[in-house]
Amino acid sequence: MNVFKQMYKSLYSPRDIAIYRFQGIGKTILYVFLLTLLSVLPTFYHFSIAINNGIQAAEEIMREELPDFTIKNGELDSENKVPVTIERDGFSITIDPTGSVSGKDLANTGNTFALLKDEFALAAGGNVQTYPYSMIDATEVGKQDFVDFFASMDGVTYIILPIAFVFIYLVSSAMKFIEVSVLAMMGLILKNIGGRRLNYGHLWRMAAYSVTISTVFFTIMEAIKTPVPSGFLINWLVSAIVLYLAINETPAPKKA
Known part of the structure; x- marks a missing residue:
């Protein structure tokens, strides 16, 4: 059988x-x-849809709507001292330098990319993956670095997925x-x-x-x-x- x-x-x-x-x-x-x-x-399937649809939205939100921020010594610092969430086309980006938002809080938020106090997170299809900022080799990363990163992602999704x-x-x-x-x-x-x-x-x-x-x-x-x-x-x-x-x-x- x-x-x-x-x-x-x-x-x-x-x-x-x-x-x-x-x-x-x-x-x-x-x-x-x-x-x-x-x-x-x-x-x-939900993960790949979130990646493909979210990259362009993430680049636009990062460039046009998010406040300036830097990641230094494994922690996020922003000119806004309160959590900020911006949504567009079924995709949202959250930035929280206060530590009040955790990866678990993103499970029911749909397709979300989040910059948290000491880690960044990706939520898709009810699943959340978190990664500490210590994974980043650079000593300091700013908003423009993320804009450039998302702009370069279009050509590498066929490798990432x-x-x-x-x-x-x-x-x-x-x-x-x-x-x-x-x-x-x-x-x-x-x-x-x-x-x-x-x-x-x-x-x-x-x-x-x-x-x-x-x-x-x-x-x-x-x-x-x-x-x-x-x-x-x-x-x-x-x-x-x-x-x-x-x-x-x-x-x-x-x-x-």
């Missing part, structure tokens, strides 16, 4: 998930990579493997509750397919940019329930 058919069956059939415990570990690992690829596509995709995919893959491994450890408890004899290898394979429903659901929510309240808990609860149902589909030991 190919992995795409397995993905489809994993959406509704704990019995099939139980059967997959006997397949080779290599195929299960391939499935986890495929599931991760599916899950990052909406994130990368593939690198960004690989980075997002690798990080997401690592997180997905951790999620499956932790769920399999939870399965050691669940199989005792169900009175089943399963080893960790069986449970890891079953856990890899048990996360399918939650992964597909959150991928759809990410694609339509709809936040899910208590998403972390929902993800683990759904995956654990599916795994428990799959465990119960395995044969129970015969009583003497």
Whole structure:
């Protein structure tokens, strides 16, 4: 059975998930990579749209509307001593030399580039990436340097985006493997509750397919940019329930 058919069956059939415990570990690992690829596509799509649409808007906002500022010794200093946010064409730039705005505050702001007290941040599709000013080699950077930087970005997006995709995919893959491994450890408890004899290898394979429903659901929510309240808990609860149902589909030991 190919992995795409397995993905489809994993959406509704704990019995099939139980059967997959006997397949080779290599195929299960391939499935986890495929599931991760599916899950990052909406994130990368929103990220690439934000990059392409935001570069021109960022250059114009930087040049025409933002107050003068400098970044020196890893900190931002501006002639305005209060946070300033300017929006244009679905893209916004925030400058805050006071430290009152953090990267987490930008999660629900749409497509945003922010110059914060000691770091700059990029928010897109509900995800926020932050980078400390210490990454900048220059001892002092000013407003005109950022204007020139954004003006030069048009020609390098075709290089940046593939690198960004690989980075997002690798990080997401690592997180997905951790999620499956932790769920399999939870399965050691669940199989005792169900009175089943399963080893960790069986449970890891079953856990890899048990996360399918939650992964597909959150991928759809990410694609339509709809936040899910208590998403972390929902993800683990759904995956654990599916795994428990799959465990119960395995044969129970015969009583003497």
